[in-house]
Amino acid sequence: MRIGADTGPMSAVDAFDRLRPLLFTIAYELLGSAADAEDVLQDSYLRWRETDPARIEHPRAYLTTIVTRQALNHLRTVRRRREDYVGNWLPEPIRTESDASHDVLLAESVSMAMLLVLETLGPTERAVFVLSEVFGHSLVDIAGMVGKSDATVRQIAHRARAHVRSRRKRFEPDSETSREVIDRFLRATQTGDLQTLMDVLAPDIVQISDGGGKVSAARRPVVGAERVAHYLIGLSRKAMADMTVEVGTYNALPALLLRTADGRLDTVELIETSGDRITGLYAIRNPDKLGTAELTRALER
Numbered sequence: 454m455r456i457g458a459d460t461g462p463m464s465a466v467d468a469f470d471r472l473r474p475l476l477f478t479i480a481y482e483l484l485g486s487a488a489d490a491e492d493v494l495q496d497s498y499l500r501w502r503e504t505d506p507a508r509i510e511h512p513r514a515y516l517t518t519i520v521t522r523q524a525l526n527h528l529r530t531v532r533r534r535r536e537d538y539v540g541n542w543l544p545e546p547i548r549t550e551s552d553a554s555h556d557v558l559l560a561e562s563v564s565m566a567m568l569l570v571l572e573t574l575g576p577t578e579r580a581v582f583v584l585s586e587v588f589g590h591s592l593v594d595i596a597g598m599v600g601k602s603d604a605t606v607r608q609i610a611h612r613a614r615a616h617v618r619s620r621r622k623r624f625e626p627d628s629e630t631s632r633e634v635i636d637r638f639l640r641a642t643q644t645g646d647l648q649t650l651m652d653v654l655a656p657d658i659v660q661i662s663d664g665g666g667k668v669s670a671a672r673r674p675v676v677g678a679e680r681v682a683h684y685l686i687g688l689s690r691k692a693m694a695d696m697t698v699e700v701g702t703y704n705a706l707p708a709l710l711l712r713t714a715d716g717r718l719d720t721v722e723l724i725e726t727s728g729d730r731i732t733g734l735y736a737i738r739n740p741d742k743l744g745t746a747e748l749t750r751a752l753e754r
Contacts, residue, residue, distance in 0.1 A: 546565075
């Protein structure tokens with residue numbers, strides 16, 4: 454159901470609905486959580502309803518400001534919760550259209566690797582970076598959105614760009630080559646072919662699992678082709694034997710969906726590739742992060 458679809462003037466509803474993919478994308482990139490992004494959009498819509506849309510000259514800029522401020526407030530409240538998280542914390546995965554990677558900048562901005570880099574920024578740094586580098590807002594406009602002076606925002610932007618550039622990994626969008634790599638990876642994992650699996654994994658591959666303390670998952674990253682290969686084959690023998698596997702697109706990357714015998718979604722594993730090797734694996738198992746994982750999200754910038 455659309456937010457506010459049954460109440461309020463239709464002009465307000467239509468304006469919000471038209472911009473909803475953009476507003477969700479902004480909130481999600483600032484928060485790394487689809488559930489939190491939806492909460493921010495709900496709060497932002499209620500604030501939007503209190504205004505007269507006819508008096509707003511630029512609804513896009515006005516709503517972007519509301520969503521940014523709401524997301525910043527929310528981000529400051531959840532940061533401590535994430536510090537106390539059990540095991541590895543990964544962003545909540547979102548199902549995206551298979552052609553989402555056509556906009557490479559947008560695809561990279563919602564990738565797991567980038568979202569984890571954004572997690573290392575402070576709330577205001579994160580907002581300034583996302584709004585300027587992904588959504589193309591001027592630093593002057595961003596200063597008004599985040600309530601800082603122009604000079605302060607310029608300093609924040611410079612610092613945030615340097616921070617992200619020093620940590621960002623090379624991003625390669627989903628492609629026919631990556632699908633072939635994943636097919637080999639899946640066959641090797643399911644058959645227990647250790648050598649073939651090691652051949653398809655990059656030497657410095659990192660596997661990160663997020664169980665949130667609610668289901669079993671490695672509490673620390675598993676690093677290196679040999680260690681990851683043994684880890685995955687062990688998992689396949691113990692857990693995956695009774696599961697079905699599907700291929701989907703999450704965060705503009707190929708992903709494996711593991712389901713239990715009764716059809717319940719157990720794991721979403723995002724796969725990051727470079728050339729003919731897999732460089733990163735992100736397994737989200739925390740049930741709290743899988744509740745809406747099969748809902749396809751429209752992204753926009």
